Amino acid sequence: MDAPLILLTGATGFVGGRLLEELRGRGPLRCVVRDASRIESGPDVEVVEADLTDTRAIACAMDGVDCAYYLVHSMEAGGSDDFASRDRELAENLAEAARGADLRRIVYLGGVEAAGGRSEHLESRHEVERILSAFGGEFVALRASMIIGAGSGSFDALAQLVERLPVLALPTWRTRLCQPVAIDNVIAALVACDDVAPGSYDIAGPDRLTFEELTVRLGELQGNPRPTVALPFSNSKLEGAVAALFTDQDTELLTPLMAGLDADLVVEDNALERVFGITPTPFDAAVTRALAAP
Structure with missing residues (x-):
């Protein structure tokens, strides 16, 4: 019996690119991207050039698909100023195409529930989750806090700020808690999502740190206390504008990220080990690996 066809959106992004390489060779894979030249096709990888705003193209791309990974977020460098509206539109388009294709399952990577407040970007992540979950088939959501890995816009910006600023001025969100998770853990969980029971799962690393503790520790691991x-x-x-002056990211990404720091981003039930059988990578090890990446 032939392996079922998987659809991957966001395949040129930080998480999607890594998931693509992990899924290569496991079965037929169809990637929907805006620029096909950015992905290497192969005997088991089909590349479809389309924008998720094109409902007809997405409906065609969904033909014969068993499971779809939705890893699209508009809040990125060069993205839309109104990222929430765009993310809503794209999620609705994919959900509608999934209903028409009688898709079995959608897998989505979103954000943890924030304690003590919720930013626009975290609210948008949860809105997308609600839209996709209503498509009519099986739905699995992974909810993560900050993802540690080279190529992550948020992690790279933070690492550059710590490296380039002699003194770190930390706003009131410095006492908020977060629970960063290593990119390798996220990818392993995403791969396993095809077999777990439908539902929403919080995934996180083992370390709970305030943002001040995280920043200080990052400097020590860089050798730049x-x-x-x-x-x-x-x-x-203001924080987004200042951070953009000292990093390779722009304010469209940094401003909503900064707004999202003013809440505790921790989980009460970490599904990594309990559900997925993955041992969470400690913060120091995740950061060391990210800093060593080319």
């Missing part, structure tokens, strides 16, 4: 100064306020627009 930095002193910190506590600011009595937080302003995401």
Whole structure:
């Protein structure tokens, strides 16, 4: 019996690109991308050039698909200013195509539930989850906090700030908690999502750190320990603009990311080990691996 066909969206992104390489050779794979030249096709990888705004093209790409991975987020460098509206439109388009194709399962990577507040970008992630979950078939959502890995916009920006600034001025969100997860753990969980029971699963690393502790530890692991100064306020627009001056990212990515820091991003039930059988990678090991990547 032939292996079922998998559809992968977001295959040129930070997570999607790694998932693509992990899925190669496991069975037929169809990647939907806006620029086909950015992906190497192969005997088991079909590349379809299409935009998720094109409902007809997405419906065609869904033909014969068993499971679809949805790894698309508009909040990225060069993305739409109104990323929430765009993400809503794209998710609705894919859900509609999935209904028409009688798709068995959708797998989505979103964000954890924020304790103490929710930013626009985290609210958008959960809205996309709600839209996709209603398509009529099986639905699995992974919810992650900060993902540690080379190529992650948020991690790379933070690493560059710590490396390039002699003193780190940390706003009021410095005391908020986060539970970073290694990219290798995320990819392993995504691969396993085809076999788990439908539902939403929180995934995280083993370490709970305040953002100040995370920043200080990152500097130590870089070999660039930095002193910190506590600011009595937080302003995401100002923070995003300043961070853009010292990193390779732009304000369209950084401003909503900064707004998302003003809440605790931790999980009560970490599904990595309990559901997926994955031992969570400690923060230091995840960062060391990311910093060593070419």
